[in-house]
Amino acid sequence: xxxxxxxxxxxxxxxxxxxxxxxxxxxxxxxxxxxxxxxxxxxxxxxxxxxxxxxxxxxxxxxxxxxxxxxxxxxxxxxxxxxxxxxxxxxxxxxxxxxxxxxxxxxxxxxxxxxxxxxxxxxxxxxxxxxxxxxxxxxxxxxxxxxxxxxxxxxxxxxxxxxxxxxxxxxxxxxxxxxxxxxxxxxxxxxxxxxxxxxxxxxxxxxxxxxxxxxxxxxxxxxxxxxxxxxxxxxxxxxxxxxxxxxxxxxxxxxxxxxxxxxxxxxxxxxxxxxxxxxxxxxxxxxxxxxxxxxxxxxxxxxxxxxxxxxxxxxxxxxxxxxxxxxxxxxxxxxxxxxxxxxxxxxxxxxxxxxxxxxxxxxxxxxxxxxxxxxxxxxxxxxxxxxxxxxxxxxxxxxxxxxxxxxxxxxxxxxxxxxxxxxxxxxxxxxxxxxxxxxxxxxxxxxxxxxxxxxxxxxxxxxxxxxxxxxxxxxxxxxxxxxxxxxxxxxxxxxxxxxxxxxxxxxxxxxxxxxxxxxxxxxxxxxxxxxxxxxxxxxxxxxxxxxxxxxxxxxxxxxxxxx
Numbered sequence: 420x421x422x423x424x425x426x427x428x429x430x431x432x433x434x435x436x437x438x439x440x441x442x443x444x445x446x447x448x449x450x451x452x453x454x455x456x457x458x459x460x461x462x463x464x465x466x467x468x469x470x471x472x473x474x475x476x477x478x479x480x481x482x483x484x485x486x487x488x489x490x491x492x493x494x495x496x497x498x499x500x501x502x503x504x505x506x507x508x509x510x511x512x513x514x515x516x517x518x519x520x521x522x523x524x525x526x527x528x529x530x531x532x533x534x535x536x537x538x539x540x541x542x543x544x545x546x547x548x549x550x551x552x553x554x555x556x557x558x559x560x561x562x563x564x565x566x567x568x569x570x571x572x573x574x575x576x577x578x579x580x581x582x583x584x585x586x587x588x589x590x591x592x593x594x595x596x597x598x599x600x601x602x603x604x605x606x607x608x609x610x611x612x613x614x615x616x617x618x619x620x621x622x623x624x625x626x627x628x629x630x631x632x633x634x635x636x637x638x639x640x641x642x643x644x645x646x647x648x649x650x651x652x653x654x655x656x657x658x659x660x661x662x663x664x665x666x667x668x669x670x671x672x673x674x675x676x677x678x679x680x681x682x683x684x685x686x687x688x689x690x691x692x693x694x695x696x697x698x699x700x701x702x703x704x705x706x707x708x709x710x711x712x713x714x715x716x717x718x719x720x721x722x723x724x725x726x727x728x729x730x731x732x733x734x735x736x737x738x739x740x741x742x743x744x745x746x747x748x749x750x751x752x753x754x755x756x757x758x759x760x761x762x763x764x765x766x767x768x769x770x771x772x773x774x775x776x777x778x779x780x781x782x783x784x785x786x787x788x789x790x791x792x793x794x795x796x797x798x799x800x801x802x803x804x805x806x807x808x809x810x811x812x813x814x815x816x817x818x819x820x821x822x823x824x825x826x827x828x829x830x831x832x833x834x835x836x837x838x839x840x841x842x843x844x845x846x847x848x849x850x851x852x853x854x855x856x857x858x859x860x861x862x863x864x865x866x867x868x869x870x871x872x873x874x875x876x877x878x879x880x881x882x883x884x885x886x887x888x889x890x891x892x893x894x895x896x897x898x899x900x901x902x903x904x905x906x907x908x909x910x911x912x913x914x915x916x917x918x919x920x921x922x923x924x925x926x927x928x929x930x931x932x933x934x935x936x937x938x939x940x941x942x943x944x945x946x947x948x949x950x951x952x953x954x955x956x957x958x959x960x961x962x963x964x965x966x967x968x969x970x971x972x973x974x975x976x977x978x979x980x981x982x
Contacts, residue, residue, distance in 0.1 A: 444468065451558060453605040457639075458547040459576060463555040467598065470584065470747045473557070474498055477580035480555075483615040487646065490581055494760040496746035497775075499753055500581035503615075505645040506752050506770035508653060509629045510852050512644070514539075516634040525635070526857040538624045539634055543641050549616040550578060557583035560602045561590025563655050564712060565719040565789045571662060572606035573655060582612050585648040585749050588778045590655075591723035608638045608658055614646035635661055635855065648751060649774070652726055653853055656710050659721050661855040669713040669864040672850030674698035675706040675720070675791060678907055683718055683791040685711070687849040688800030689828040693881045693896070695727060697800070697903060699739055704786035707779070713794070713868050720789035725782070729753060729775040732764040743781035750775055793872040796906055798879050799849075804829035804841035806883035806891045807954040809940055810933070811902045812924030813916060814978075816869060819876035820862045821978030823848060824968055825961055829882065841888050843957065845964045859972040877906060878924065885943040887953060894937070901932035920951075921958045921980045958982045 447462045448454040454464070465472060477490040477498055487503035515525060517533035525531050534542075550556060557577050564570035575586045593601065618630035629644035633654060640654040656672070663670040673687040676698050683706070688694035695708060707720030708727065727740050729750070734741040744750065744762070751774040754766040767773065779785045799822050801808065814822065826846040847858035854861065869876065881899050885891035905911050916925040917939070929935055936942050944950040958980035965972075965979060 444472070445555070452603045453574075454558070454576075456605065457609055458543075459550060459556070461551050461553065461556045464558055465555065465583075466558045467560060468557060468583065470587070473580045473584040473587070476555070476557075477584065480580065482579070484646075487615075491755070491760065493750060493755050493762045495744055495762060497744045497748040497750045497762070498581065498584060499750045499755055499762070500585075500648075501752055501769070502646040502648065505629065505647045507647060507772045508649055508852070509631065509645050509647075512627045512629040512631065514624065514630060514632045515855065516632065516636065518636050520636045525855050530851055531855060534624045534632060538622050539632060539641070541622050542618060542625065542630060542632060542643065543611070543639070545619060546611050546613040546616065546641050546643050549613045549643075550576060550611065553578045559583050559586045559590070560598060560606065561586065561592055561723065563590060563608075563659055563721050565591060565721075566712070566714060566716065568716075569663070569666065569668065569712070569714065571608060571655075571659065572601055573608050573610065574602070574606040575610045575612065575651065577610075577612040578615065579612075579646065581749060582614065582646070582648055582651065585751075585776050586610070586651055588724040588747065588749065588776050589652050589722055589726065592778075608640065608655070610640045610642070610651055610654065612642045612651060614642055614644070614650075616643050618643040633657055633855075648749070648776070649726065652722075656721065656850075657853045657855055659710070659712065660853055660861070663712050664856055664860055664864060667864065668715075669861065669868050670721075671711045671713060671865075672709070672848065672853065673711060674708045675711050675718050675794075676700055676703040677706055677786055677791045678703050681792055682795045682907065683793065684903075684907065685713075685718070685794045685797045686800060687798065687823070687826075689826065689844060689846055689849060690728075691830065692800035692802045692828050693899065694800055695740075696737070696896070697798075697881075697899065699737070699782075700900075700903070701784065702904075703907075704784050705779075705782055706786050706789050706791050713865070717790060717792040718794060719791075720779070722779070724776055724778045727775050728773065729764055730767060730771055730773050732775075739782050739784070740775065742783075743777040744775050745781070748775060748777040748781070793868070794874050797869065797874055797876045798903070799823065799877070800879050800881055801828045802830075803827075803880045803882035803957075804888040805843075805953050805957050806885065806887040806944070807940055807950060807957055808878070808880040808882070808922075809919060809924060809926045810880050810884065810894050810898060810937060811906075811930065812878040812919065812922075812926050813911075814876040814878055814924065816866055816876070817975065817978030818924070819869065819978070820866050820975045821965070822878060823865060824858050824862050824972055824975060825964060825979075826851065827961065827964075843960045843964075847968065857971050858968055859975070862972065862975060875906075879903070884937045884940055886945070891943070898933045898937070902930055905930050905932070921954055921982065923981065955982070
């Protein structure tokens, strides 16, 4: 065993080596190709720092905002970092630059709020001035997209080590050879993150101290007034939605996994539908948990890491995620026990939106490189709290496009108002907030891929049966897994189907391992008239929501409920 003196000497050596490493890697902007040409002239920059370097700087540099908690290292080895006032995305503050290239192309409205080029210039100049005046900056280079033919080279410039570590893990990390080849000139996109510095509400078109801004023409993402790291991740996702669509490739806000025979499945689903849980199938390799592209060669993950919710996380419920949270992972806005530094996943004092970021290779059954063939099955997951949708339905192409554009799930209203009625939630393409183009563009691209490769589409209800929330019961996860297993094993290929009312889904009459009485939801309701009334009510909500997209997606309406 190492004696105390030896341990002390070892610590001295580690400190000495660490300091030498830091001093040898700090560079002026002029020494990093392309930085000065985009307005960065800071003299103290860490370019492609290691995880260990970022840890050391994260814990020794206090945040600029005194209300933002200091980063610490948890007992599991992860870095606990804090985003200050903003603990989630700020969609109402996001802006997209409108110019001659984007004016008639972008889907303008509540998702993409326009900002004039002159205002963007003022916004960018303030951010660059702030970054250039910081004592030190971090520059991270990486790829978006595992397919070398279409991947996007991304450079992140930030003033916080936590943001640098986050993007180091979320982007695909280049090898030294790839970095020397691809990042000695200007990359495809830049992220300038000055999240600690407020935006100017006096700039026309901004009007708030928070402003993440996307400039598709100049290929820049400029962030001010929010330290929430997810703005960078989703900013790049919006970029990929834009660039891939222009190449005829289908970008997907979905998880993907692959069976032993190479069969790929895509799982779409909003929060609370079970997408993360169901995609983490021990019998299948995980391609990715959130963002993918369907190209002419097959499916590839956009990211090099995962960004998972971790409220109430336990090893029993999510063993792969729990064990992935170690050295190199970032725990965002997660608190810990002061005396032991043990992570307290149940503590939501800061926010319920606690997050964990970790590299894809930390998941034992991850497939690397994160690519797969053409999908055999696509699953649209919904948590129907009205309890009227079947646990499994097969969709034709028109229905698949309709439900892709609808992006439906339901949430239970908060009890503080005494409301128990479920609330329908719709998000176009299961990720409306990240779509720079009209949803119909993405629906048509998906339809083309599905028809060409004869991909099956299924609607999976992980919500209620036997009545709506408060009356019925949540469909057992065991039954949902049995449904997916039956589909993956081909047991429903020649099954008998019955047509459901109003929505006209094809519902299998028998699924191995699933009680037949729950396959037709009406059979599980005691009050059949109440079922009919609730089903009609939900169908009308679908119809009302689809009016938002009929201007360019009228032909898809045929796939909706008959109301």
